[in-house]
Amino acid sequence: MLPLIEVKGLRFTYPDGTPALNGVDFTLYPGETVFLLGPNGSGKTTFVLHLNGLLRGEGLVRVCGLDLRDPRNLPTVRAKVGVLFQDPDDQLFMPTVLEDVAFGPLNFGYPRELAFQKAREALARVGMSHAADRAPYHLSAGEKRRVALAGVLATNPEVLVLDEPTTFLDPPSQRDLLCLLRELHQAKVIVSHDLTLGRALATRALFFSGGKIVAQGSFDEIIHRFGWATVPSQPNGG
Ligand code: ADP
Numbered sequence: 001m002l003p004l005i006e007v008k009g010l011r012f013t014y015p016d017g018t019p020a021l022n023g024v025d026f027t028l029y030p031g032e033t034v035f036l037l038g039p040n041g042s043g044k045t046t047f048v049l050h051l052n053g054l055l056r057g058e059g060l061v062r063v064c065g066l067d068l069r070d071p072r073n074l075p076t077v078r079a080k081v082g083v084l085f086q087d088p089d090d091q092l093f094m095p096t097v098l099e100d101v102a103f104g105p106l107n108f109g110y111p112r113e114l115a116f117q118k119a120r121e122a123l124a125r126v127g128m129s130h131a132a133d134r135a136p137y138h139l140s141a142g143e144k145r146r147v148a149l150a151g152v153l154a155t156n157p158e159v160l161v162l163d164e165p166t167t168f169l170d171p172p173s174q175r176d177l178l179c180l181l182r183e184l185h186q187a188k189v190i191v192s193h194d195l196t197l198g199r200a201l202a203t204r205a206l207f208f209s210g211g212k213i214v215a216q217g218s219f220d221e222i223i224h225r226f227g228w229a230t231v232p233s234q235p236n237g238g
Contacts, residue, residue, distance in 0.1 A: 001029055001030060002065065003027045003028060003029055003062075004028045004029065004030055004063065004064060004080075004158055004159050004187050005026065005027065005028040005051060005061075005062070005063055005081075005159060005189075006026075006027050006060065006061075006062040007024055007025060007026040007027070007050070007051075007059070007060065007061050007062075008025050008059055008060040009023055009024075009025065009058070009059040009060065010023070010024040010025075010026075010047070010050060010057050010058070010059035010060070010061060011023055011024075011057050011058045011059055012046055012050065012055060012057030012058070012211075013057075014046075019211060020043050020046040020211055021043050021046055021047060021050075021057055021211045021212075022043075022210060022211035022212050023059075023211075023212060024043070024047055024059075024211070024212060024213055025213070026047075026206070026213065028159065028187055028189060029187070030158075030187055031187060031203070032187050032188070032203050032204060033187070033188040033190065033201045033202055033203050033204075034188070034189050034190070034202070034203065034204045034205070034206060035190050035191075035192060035198050035201075035202040035204070035205040035206070035219055035222075036048070036189065036190065036191045036192075036205075036206050036208060037193055037198075037205055037206065037207050037208070037222055037223065037226070037228065038207050038208030038209055039208075039209065042208040042209050042210060042211065043208050043210075043211040043212070044163075044191045044208050045086070045163055045191060046211075047208070048083065048161045048163055048189060048191060049083075050068075051063070051081050051083070051159070051161050051189065052077055052078050052080075052081035052082075052083055052161070053068050053074045053077055053078065054083070056068065063077045063080055063081055063159070064076075064077075064080050064158065066080075075108070078108075079108050079155055079157065080157055080158045080159060081157055081158070081159045081161060082104075082152035082153065082155065082157035082159070082160050082161065082186075083152065083161045083162075083163070084145075084148055084149055084152050084160065084161065084162045084163065084165060085148070085163055086163045086164045086167060088141070088144035088145050088147070088148040089137075089144070091148040091151060092136035092137070092144060092147060092148060092151075093136075094136065095135060096132065096133050096134065096135065096136070097123070097128065097131045097132050097133070097134050097135075097136050097139070097147050098116065098119055098120070098123065098132040098133065100136050100147060100151055101119035101122055101123055101147065101150045101151045101154050102115045102116050102118070102119035102154065103151065104151050104152070104154050104155045105118045105119065105154050105155055108155055110155075115154075118154045118155070118156075119150070119154050120132070121154075122150035122151070122153040122154040123147070123150050125150065125153055125180075126146040126147070126149055126150045126153070126180060127146065127176070127180075128143065128146050128147055128150060131143060131147070140173075141168040141169060141170075141173070142168075142169050142170065142172075142173030142176070142177075145165065145168070145169060145173070145177065146176075146177075146180075149165075149177075149180070153184070157186060158186060158187065159186060159187050159188070159189065160181075160184065160186045160187070160188045160189070161188075161189045161190075162181075162188065162189070162190045162191070162192070163191045164191055164192055165177060165181075165190065165192060165197075166178075166192060166194045166197055174194070174196070174197070177197075178196065178197055178200055178201070181197075181201060182200065182201060188201070190202075193223075193228060195223065195229065198219040198223070199219060199220070202218070202219035204216060204217070204218065204219075205217060205218065205219040205221070205222040205223070206222070207222050207225075207226055
């Protein structure tokens with residue numbers, strides 16, 4: 001089976017001199033849902049921003065066989081890898097929800113009518129059709145996350161990259177998102193320490209430390225190995 005994403009020897013240093021990735025090797029195959037774990041500042045977000053060329057470091061990043069070192073591949077790669085950012089407010093900026101979701105397809109050159117049709121279909125997929133004419137900034141955090149996800153789904157990418165998708169969501173919204181993600185056929189790369197989400201969705205987990213992948217295994221193996229599965233109880237038995 002051909003990999004969807006291949007990364008070899010990826011290194012990246014921010015312009016201010018902060019080293020963020022120190023040689024990352026990674027492969028994603030169709031059908032996988034890979035969770036990225038690791039302490040704050042270990043390079044997870046920097047890594048995922050390389051997967052559709054939002055950042056460009058040294059080393060190989062290939063998406064569906066297309067090498068990102070060739071800038072001509074960037075538009076196709078952006079269509080194949082949909083990224084859901086940590087903060088939906090980074091993604092929602094049009095006057096209405098429908099226009100926001102149509103932005104991606106329009107940007108990828110879909111004719112206007114088709115772009116809006118894809119946007120409506122994507123809104124239906126995430127259960128947000130009723131909000132099509134609303135202003136995105138009036139939505140709740142959970143609704144914003146759904147709309148941002150619709151924006152990603154509207155172009156039918158082959159890979160979904162989700163950075164902390166359950167942050168800011170209340171438990172019912174977290175559960176809804178989990179059910180929605182489970183139904184989506186795309187391969188997924190998810191940055192999250194959410195135990196419920198990881199246990200339900202992960203086919204594999206990787207642990208980042210100091211800008212490198214230092215371990216991989218099942219989600220449960222990794223969280224137990226690094227002691228991230230348990231929260232210490234309160235002194236009075238609370
Ligand atoms: P994680 O997602 O695991 O929390 P990040 O990829 O955000 O880690 O950060 C990796 C390293 O890069 C950290 O040292 C962080 O402080 C640094 N970093 C992240 N973003 C920037 C930036 N825009 N400019 C400079 N350094 C950054």
